[in-house]
Amino acid sequence: MVRNAASLVLAVLVAATLAFGDQPAARAGLQAQPVVGGLVAPQGKFPWAVRLSMGCGGALTEPRIVLTAGHCVEGTGKNDHIEVTAGVSDLKSSSAQTARSERVIRAEGFIDETRGDDWALIRLDRPLRLPTLPLAEDAVGTGRYVVMGWGQTREDSIQQEQQLHYATVPTVPDAKCAAAYQKAGVKLVPDEMMCAGSPGVDTCQGDSGGPMIGHGRHGEWVQVGIVSWGLGCARDGYPGVYTQLSTFRPAIKAALRRLR
Numbered sequence: 001m002v003r004n005a006a007s008l009v010l011a012v013l014v015a016a017t018l019a020f021g022d023q024p025a026a027r028a029g030l031q032a033q034p035v036v037g038g039l040v041a042p043q044g045k046f047p048w049a050v051r052l053s054m055g056c057g058g059a060l061t062e063p064r065i066v067l068t069a070g071h072c073v074e075g076t077g078k079n080d081h082i083e084v085t086a087g088v089s090d091l092k093s094s095s096a097q098t099a100r101s102e103r104v105i106r107a108e109g110f111i112d113e114t115r116g117d118d119w120a121l122i123r124l125d126r127p128l129r130l131p132t133l134p135l136a137e138d139a140v141g142t143g144r145y146v147v148m149g150w151g152q153t154r155e156d157s158i159q160q161e162q163q164l165h166y167a168t169v170p171t172v173p174d175a176k177c178a179a180a181y182q183k184a185g186v187k188l189v190p191d192e193m194m195c196a197g198s199p200g201v202d203t204c205q206g207d208s209g210g211p212m213i214g215h216g217r218h219g220e221w222v223q224v225g226i227v228s229w230g231l232g233c234a235r236d237g238y239p240g241v242y243t244q245l246s247t248f249r250p251a252i253k254a255a256l257r258r259l260r
């Protein structure tokens with residue numbers, strides 16, 4: 001009955017594909033889909049997304065300034081060793097634009113990503129001719145946001161991706177997220193962090209620093225968070241943790257003025 005068993009498996013797969021349609025979580029079980037449970041970003045979809053040479057992501061906040069995670073950089077000061085790849089989904093594309101870091105400002109008081117303050121700005125050695133991603137003006141509500149990066153497609157993957165990947169993640173209430181991480185021995189800083197993800201859909205190692213985006217008042221993309229940390233990737237009950245940009249907007253605006 002080997003043949004019948006095989007066709008049963010196929011039928012179940014086909015039925016599951018039809019039933020779950022485009023749901024990334026359903027697809028994740030069938031094939032590797034980076035971020036985790038995400039999709040490949042076509043060229044030009046997120047034109048301000050950048051890859052940093054230390055293996056993090058970032059976003060062009062201004063033509064000459066990248067917003068990334070605090071834990072992706074060494075600290076505040078002169079810095080000429082971060083290479084930035086921009087303007088492409090495929091990092092090996094010949095149309096990639098590159099720049100180098102000149103100066104970095106990291107959040108004052110940053111200790112490590114699990115303690116909050118996880119943001120940094122990098123001034124580039126030249127302005128890039130690319131669209132920029134504005135910081136969200138309004139306080140962040142609950143809902144669904146888009147996250148992206150060139151990081152691992154699975155917790156146990158050993159490689160980064162050549163193509164930018166993205167996924168839509170629902171926010172998880174602070175209390176629920178804090179309770180989960182308390183069990184793992186980490187105390188959440190609710191005003192500085194927001195949690196998002198669903199089983200099978202999450203950011204992962206190497207996505208850090210990349211933007212979490214939502215829709216602004218006029219339907220444009222605005223940045224609401226920064227990929228920060230999490231226990232593993234896409235684990236049931238452990239959503240990804242993101243820097244809550246609304247809390248840091250005044251500090252980031254002040255740092256932007258200092259970097260101009």
Ligand code: 4AZ
Nearest residue numbers: 204205206208229230240
């Ligand atoms: C990281 O190390 C990382 N699942 C980013 C996001 C998450 C975990 C780790 C969230 O870059």
